[in-house]
Amino acid sequence: MSGTLSPFSSVAILGPGLLGGSVALAVRRYLPDMEIRLWARRQAPLDEAAAMSITPHLFTDISSAVAGAELIILATPVGCFEDLSVRMLPSIAPGALVTDVGSVKAYVHRTSGALLHAHGVSFIGSHPMAGSEKQGLSAACQDLFVGAGIVLTNDQEAPPELLNRLAAFWTALGGRCLNMEAGLHDRTVARISHVPHVLAALCARNAVADGNQKDLRELASTGFRDTTRVCSGAPGMWADILWENDVAVRKSLSSCVDDLRELSRLLETQDKAGVERWLANARSAREQILFPREK
């Protein structure tokens, strides 16, 4: 059938959780001529996908899931990518592109990317800057990627034609693609996503640090709720993310420790103007990032 609108005729999504499930729903909605295949290790999420009528192509056998697919998306936890790559290698169609939706990229290129590349399979990393503190297929949403930044990392230097088709795919789902080297991506997300997660968690941990829960409950307001929101995310998944981006995260945490000590020093030496400047710089940093006057 000629004249297809989709940049790929078929997609195999490995791991129908929040992100994988949202990709499936978004493809069904925005690229309806694309064949969707879902693979899961267990039958339960596939039954759920069947109940949601996402696609009839459901697999627990990975060879069958990827055979013939033009685009393969790794959407399990990042720690499973390498094993999946090894298992699916013999079944990947010539010319197919493998991507992922993991939150870290240098690690993925160093492991799965290198492995696939060594066997002549193209790999380009994707990181959709979208998510939720909820988990699983039931939290998936067809518009999760609308307006979201999607970082594409092409450290294995796949052909530009594949990069363009991958960008067209994410753009069709509503994303705004940008290309970045994997190492720069990891350092940047450490500062804009991973360390913010740690600080939200720190905020909740610190609140209960010396007992007296009842009064805390009475005094907690929307500020505490919002500052800590992201730390409701799955601890296991976030431990993986911090772990896989460990060097950049630790470097950034070390700067945070220095900066907190600087504020303590300003308070201790009664430098009120210094405290105000510390806070004012935070406010302007936030505004520069979220509400830039010009890009």
Add this chain to the structure above:
Amino acid sequence: MSGTLSPFSSVAILGPGLLGGSVALAVRRYLPDMEIRLWARRQAPLDEAAAMSITPHLFTDISSAVAGAELIILATPVGCFEDLSVRMLPSIAPGALVTDVGSVKAYVHRTSGALLHAHGVSFIGSHPMAGSEKQGLSAACQDLFVGAGIVLTNDQEAPPELLNRLAAFWTALGGRCLNMEAGLHDRTVARISHVPHVLAALCARNAVADGNQKDLRELASTGFRDTTRVCSGAPGMWADILWENDVAVRKSLSSCVDDLRELSRLLETQDKAGVERWLANARSAREQILFPREK
């Protein structure tokens, strides 16, 4: 006129900013038989209040503003309370009650509270756990206190009858009152409000710590937006708050430094289960505070 519904016949609100203005709007709505007087240092906010038809009783002279008022509410920055207390002392009616809406309480009792008490004027502290990152009368809202915790601190031991009337006042505006000793209040809000503010600010400061703004903008998502939201609050006002609650805040910041270092150590020693536990404890702390199974 007998049979009034309000616990006080008149209220003088000193400082019609976000909080003072919201008190005025809430009194107009929920205690309509109460006379509202507004005092401001400058004419401009009073003109704004006049345009909003909040009340015809507008003053730049503090003696006229408080003369005859049964309830006087300090709603300026906390740093101005003591000076205002001195200036209004000669005009306060016998039997009147003075309160405030400041975010710290031990400092206020130690300064204004002690001063007023020494001159036979009753003072009870109030801290409405409500606010906004916006400022000024234009951001005021008649329902700001609906559902909000209102801490009452009676460290100068004003008569229980006055404490009950003050609680009735805030309850009429929608608040849930609880009594607390000022020092405990300050330690608790350090952990649930002041340090969260610092961590939100730290998060924004750390994001821009090593340049490359453009990529940050592209990668920032709702997580970063929410985690940092409160740090858009007025730096001057928050510098005052941290300053006035300096001892409790520094103690809590020091625990935060230790806890961040603990996480770094877990990452460095590749203790993945430890990292997951660190994050899981954060999540359960948040849930205990915001969604307790039982109070």
